[in-house]
Amino acid sequence: MSEPTVDLEPRKLRSSLAPSDLIFRLVARGGGGLVLLITGGIGIFLAYQAKPTLQTYGWKFFTEQSWQPEANQIGVAAILFGTVVVATIAIAISFPLAVATALYITEWAPRGLKKSLVAVVDLMVAVPSIVYGLWGFFLLQPRVIHLSRWITDFFGWIPIFRVDTDPDAAVFDGATYASSAFIAGIVVAMMVMPIACAVMREVFDQTPAGEREAALALGSTSWGVVRAVVLPFGRGGIIGGTMLGLGRALGETIAVVMIVSPLFEINWHVLQSGSITISSMIALRYGEAQGSQLNALMAAGLVLFVITLIVNLIAGFVVARSRSGAGTEI
């Protein structure tokens, strides 16, 4: 008896698309392509426009402090420094507040209040930056300059807290303490705190109830649960949320324009008047820029964009890799 011959070739499945589907796919692909063209076009256009500046100035573009196109001196050293300083201050202030508030909402807030607190944080994300700017300029600044003086008074021996003025002068010299990177940092902190807090809160909320209960059953206090279960579980969310806030802090424009007085040199004294960030520099200088000066602005914009892009990519990567982040969208 011979083996029955078996045809091992799989059956071919063929489906033909209906005409309406063909059109649908075509239109959808077209839409996707158009969005790719617009969004990708910005990046390519920025790079293309920035090229002449980067070619002309080379590395000097990153080491030169002054921004004087008319004197042919263009560099982002001071501007980049100011951007990083303002963002660092903002994150230093907003990070503990965001973590503590997110923990409060998930762990300790009264149950009836929790939903409205979540809504309040989400609302804070939506408050326009100009409103924070007004608040910072008119309400916060006149009060914070006294805090600045106090810090200088007691911690002035630390170089970054020094201010080049006599803190014990007979007449309080408020203008020296106003318009500083410190005050801009506080305002930006207020702006990025809700973003970071919202991400962290969402991650903390996903902590498995079983692990929480296990910790409680072993006799831990509510802080013990947070330390042993919630924080390790939400580490990805904490890092990701902070990075997301950092990305926003680096790109913030209008609140910084309202607060700082532009100063194109590296100013280590964060409490002292004068600083500049990339975005506020663009907002201040676009009007008088033409030709190659616009290219220089585009180059600065490209530097800012690349930095925020890297920060956001890291944020997305960290959140997606973490245990908690699989289902989270930031």
Next chain:
Amino acid sequence: MTTLLDEPVRRQLRIVDVEDRAGLVGSAVAGLSLTWVFYNRILPTEGTLGFIVCWWLSFTALYLLYTGLRRGRVVLTDRFAVLLAHSAAALVGIALTTVIGYTLIRGARALIHTNFFTQDLRTAGPLEPLSSGGALHALVGTLIQISIAIAITLPLGILCAVYLTEVGGRASRLVRSVVEAMTALPSIVAGLFAYVVLLIGFGMRLSGFVAAMAISVMMLPIIARSSEVVLRLVPSGLREASLALGATQWRTVWSVVLPTARPGLATALVLGTARGIGETSPVLLTAGFTTYLNLNPFSGPMVSLPLFTFKMSQSPEPNYISRAFGAAALLLVVVLLLFAFSRWMAGRGRSGSR
């Protein structure tokens, strides 16, 4: 037998008794008195902020001392963490209240005059009282610009999201990554892009349309990305059921996927709009400034609420600053309404409440 019928008693997880509460109140009062004596009477210190900080510090120290003596180290750490979390939340709450309250209160001076909503600023100079002139042109400009931006970004964004979730293919990964990357685009760079391309490249003039384009560039990735998230949440069982009934893919998307995701899409749109409506920096570069009511987005500068606020706040005149706060309060109210609307939409549909 009776034990079986009894309701199970919930275990008390938090051990906070009357004495603890009394200790809390007592520490607060003791801290207040201590601070008052030292801060106001003995030490050469003054100022409200310093007083509150010192009060908080002495209150915390006393409370921790009390808890530590009574309960021991483990509970002490717990209470300290709880106290810090409560304090941080309170600080954030106070900050938000002052941000919104201060804007509304200072804005009220301008907002109580009806002419703020019915007139533009053509006749009102910096010294003109608040009873003449208003921000009608800025309000109208905001509405026109955001309408154009929505008309551009909504179809494109949803189409892109449909492409990413329903059609897919090899290129979709690239599109997704680029869209995701572009959500990081700083708004000022979006404005600079529109400024260089449309105003300098194509020789357009400062106008509402160019400003709307700048806002669109900023909003498009945001809306495309959040719509994609919403569409991905539509259960694939619904899609498969529709396809199994013989519907074409186009029918499935149009009659099943999109209606299911509608509340979520509305939320995505509203939040994107709230973001776009409040952005000053792209508009600053592209819209120009005017004191006249301009209904034509294609010719002449057209001011919007955030830009109006910014320009007015740069003036030293108190009346202009009041107008700035009025416009900011108006903007805030618009954003609040949008936000409340999005909450309401999200609460109605399943896919919206993620």
